[in-house]
Amino acid sequence: MLEKSNKKTINAWAFYDWANSSYPLVITTAIFPIFYEAITTSTLANGTSSDEVLFFGRHYINTALISYVSAFMFLLVSVLIPLLSGIADYMGNKKSFLKGFCYLGAFSCILLYFFDVRFLELGILTYIMAGIGFWGSLVFYNAYLPEIAHESEHDRISAKGYALGYIGSALLLIVCLVFILTETLPAKWAFVFTGIWWLGFAQYTFMHLPNGGAKTVVKEKLLLKGFNELKNVWKQIQNNTVLKRYLRAFFVYSMSVQTIMLMAVYFGTKEITWPKEDDAKTGLIISVLLIQFLAIPGAYGLSWLSSKIGNIKALVFVVFCWIVICISALWVYTPNQFYGIAAAVGLVMGGIQSLSRSTYSKLLPETKDTSSYFSFYDVSEKIGIVVGVFAYGFIEELTGSMRNSIFLLAAFFALGIALLLFIPREKKK
Secondary structure: OOOOOOHHHHHHHHHHHHHHOHHHHHHHHOHHHHHHHHHOOEEOOOOOEEOEEEEOOEEEEHHHHHHHHHHHHHHHHHHHHHHHHHHHHHHOOHHHHHHHHHHHHHHHHHHHHHOOHHHHHHHHHHHHHHHHHHHHHHHHHHOOHHHHOOHHHHHHHHHHHHHHHHHHHHHHHHHHHHHHHOOOOOOOHHHHHHHHHHHHHHHHHHHHOOOOOOOOOOOOOHHHHHHHHHHHHHHHHHOOHHHHHHHHHHHHHHHHHHHHHHHHHHHHHHHOOOOOHHHHHHHHHHHHHHHHHHHHHHHHHHHHHHHHHOHHHHHHHHHHHHHHHHHHHOOOOOHHHHHHHHHHHHHHHHHHHHHHHHHHHHHOOOOOOHHHHHHHHHHHHHHHHHHHHHHHHHHHHHHOOHHHHHHHHHHHHHHHHHHHHOOOOOOOO
16 A cells, blocks of 8 residues: 655645646647647638538538547547556556556647648547547546545645646646747647646656555456456446446536537637637637636635535535536627636636546545546546537537537536435445
8 A cells, every 4th residue: 555645745646737737728728729720721712711621531510520539539548448447456557557648648749740631630640649648647647546645635635736737737828829929939839848748747746656556466367357357346336326326427517527628619719709810819728728727726616615515515516507607608709708708617627627536536445446446437537528529519510500519518517416416415435
């Protein structure tokens, strides 16, 4: 067992959020969506613009395509990660897997510099590999939390990690924004900076974070051992009423949270009326920065609220806030309205992510196989994203507007609240 409450270990763990949060901000939320939208929108002979792209011989709306690609990427992650996490628990080398996925994601970010609409299939493949690297590393990163800290510390330490991530990634985005707005460097250099930032700062985590709870090394039938670990975890979850019901609720409301985070900037590029094209680019990045900085007090604020009323009640409150935001977004058309909705998203985004992770860690039974348990958590999230993002893109293709997808997201949040209310009040050991 690892030593719990070791200050150096906890700081090293939390600092990985500082390193890797550059990916979800720059690649999935801010600069890449604007870059992708720009290079995949063409001007026709009659002077009108077209948002259709050709991908493996079929025409897609560009934003619908990225929705489908994201869904496919998360499906791959959800299949791959449970296998690897089971192996990591058996071999006691969480850090090796954490490093491997980190390097895959960081180098793929750097290669996005060469993203070209003429070779769209190759560029999309690089985008998928970057996503697999990021989300894969999070499984092993999250699995450390119950091993390095006592249950009473989980909310605070989880919030600390997210806060560091928001600050670090926001600083990198500001640097990238300066280069872009001054036209010192093209926007695609931001992808190179992201990979270097992620790779460089992660070295502090790798230097001070232990390997993980060691188990007997199994040299034969290692893949089978991984599946057996997952099978055992699944059986234990079925016998744990609180944990099972929490995972169901998390699956439902998380699919809306993650879909909004992935598609918010694409919504801003198409559904908001910007005075000029340059205003759109600047305004969208300002909105993302607004979300980042407000997410910090949001994460700590919800952590404080959970200490007063309990985790489940706090989650019900924040999910209800998401429903209000979704309904409000139906009437958002101007830049100022978009800034307002971005501020609201920022206040609830960090809180719901941080509290969801720490609540799950509190509900885990006493076990050394934390990677396998957290793989279930991550798989629930990833499958939810597959459903949410695919449905979001499908509704856009079907109706011609992203705005219609908001109704589905609000419905998922409402169902999430209903499922949270069915969780027993007393935690069952």
